Amino acid sequence: MRFMMIVKATTDSEAGKLPSPELIEAMQKYNEELVKAGVLLAGDGLQPTKNSIRISYPEPNGKPTVVDGPFTETKELIAGYTLIEVSSREEAVEWAMRMPDPHGAGQGQIELRQVFEPEDLTDHPDLLEKEAALREELKDR
Template structure:
């Protein structure tokens, strides 16, 4: 089994349609999908994100990090939420991504999340992280 992150992205049209959709309707639609993934035993995590206008970007392009408040001109570069699923293959992750009840214009990026076992086990930082994961019940 491998973990994959399904990163949800929207464009201006998609975000506008989402804002016009009653909140209870969105909860019902997403809740049904989330429940399906829970029943299938593949859902590890899922979160939606607050309006981009409430966020900030920390830009490391210069010598000193620069913080810029939202909103942002290029909404296609923002993501609005994510799922983490644990599935047998990339193809299965893609199949779940295709079933997300997304608005027209949305996109979903599917990326594998490497496990801690894939890193050098004799590295002091990997050893510390493994110990933390064990203490917190993540391993």
């Protein structure tokens, strides 16, 4: 089972305030634990939305619209993520609970979301085979 730990943005992260050296060290230690346990798949911090682009699909089959950041509703924004693969929801929660406060100032908030597996989306054998082939190709890179 794959889970994404989504680190919610704060006014500081949106302002481009970098984490303290102590927080970076704590996060590196946490990431080392994830690696040693064999559960870490990916993880990164994200730049503020002033450097981002939002693409929206306002109408079915319509042309997408492009809007440059920044975006104002901080509580809905993401500052980073960690992708893990674990054996249960409970294990995912345990790992999320061990993450240091991602903003170091008592403002941290993590949303834990399970990732769909291909089998969750379709039972069509050809589509599942194509998806497996694409994932193998990614491993070879």
